[in-house]
Amino acid sequence: MRSLCFAVLLALLSGYTFAQAYPSRPIHFVVPFPASGPTDIITRAIGQKLSEVVGQPVVIDNRPGAGGAIGSEAVARSAPDGYTILMGTTSTHSIGPTLNPKTPYSVERDFAPVSLAATAPNILVVSPRLPVKNVRDLIALAKAQPGKLNYASSGVGTIIHLSAELFRSMAGIEIVHVPYKGVALAIPDIVSGQVALMFDNIVSALPQVKAGHERALAVTSLRRSALAPDIPTVAESGLPGYESDTYFGVFGPAHTPKPVIALLSRNLSQVVQFPDLKEQLAKQGAEPVGSDPEQLVAAVRSHTTKWEKVIRDAGVKIE
Secondary structure (H helix, E strand, O other): OHHHHHHHHHHHHHHHHHHHHOOOOOEEEEEOOOOOOHHHHHHHHHHHHHHHHHOOOEEEEEOOOHHHHHHHHHHHOOOOOOOEEEEEEHHHHHHHHHHOOOOOOOHHHHEEEEEEEEEEEEEEEEOOOOOOOOHHHHHHHHHHOOOOOEEEEOOOOOHHHHHHHHHHHHHOOOOEEEEOOOHHHHHHHHHHOOOOEEEEEHHHHHHHHHOOOOEEEEEOOOOOOOOOOOOOEOHHHOOOOOOOEEEEEEEEEOOOOHHHHHHHHHHHHHHOOOHHHHHHHHOOOOEEOOOOHHHHHHHHHHHHHHHHHHHHHHOOOOO
16 A cells, blocks of 8 residues: 555656646647648647747647547557647547547547647528528428528538537538538539528638628527628528537647646647637637637537437538
8 A cells, every 4th residue: 555655656757747848849730631621720820829838839739630630640649748738629539530430549548638628619601592581481481392402511520510410400401512622612502592491611612702702691599790790690591599619639649647737728729819810710610719728628519419419410420
């Protein structure tokens, strides 16, 4: 018993001593998606401020592929020392593992949650040729013409696809899914009226809306977006209770020392509230959060439960 108590005390002291010296070298912040995308832009903005606070470089490391699974697995398999962290999202930690039983990591077993950094909504847009002005009009038209309206997505199982499936289910309508290899490829068909509607990333959609190529009906968050405060939410404009957003959460590998996790969590919660960073995030349609690890766990579980039901009810399967 004495030996066991001594071993536990030694481990605690070692972790404490390590945390006191942390960080003493650059931190690698892995983005599991390509450069210049929303996750990359948000991570770079946060990483820059985190570097200023911790006094060490924060190196952004893009490792895209397999819907974010490649970069996520790389972090899960890295040394649990706080020097490799991941910007996980709804796709990597809630939808992907639910949709693909062969996902090469376990969200609960292989990661140490750090902080819920930010959330961001999508936006419901329709073709300017579609005779609807709001969500109520759209639902009424879809009910009057079951199976006649179609919607675009950036691929099966993406948040854009599942946002539409959640809308279809809650509204009790029948609309047809038309998957594309990317949102940009769907825009000409939205403009021409070949495709009726789409749930798109708010940042990429707003220029199309302002140019008159698309008509914005609503944002998918429960609150209006600071990026487009004049656009109502889906919930307030015809479908109460509807909500679909993307979370951006920071994770380390499992078994990262708790004092290191606590330090990172405090620092991240601090930097996302810096006025200039909040302004940068707002330009991406993102709302800063900053949280302890437990709040991130709660967000992951809540989103996983929601999207598991949508995937199951809609019979969504990866191709």
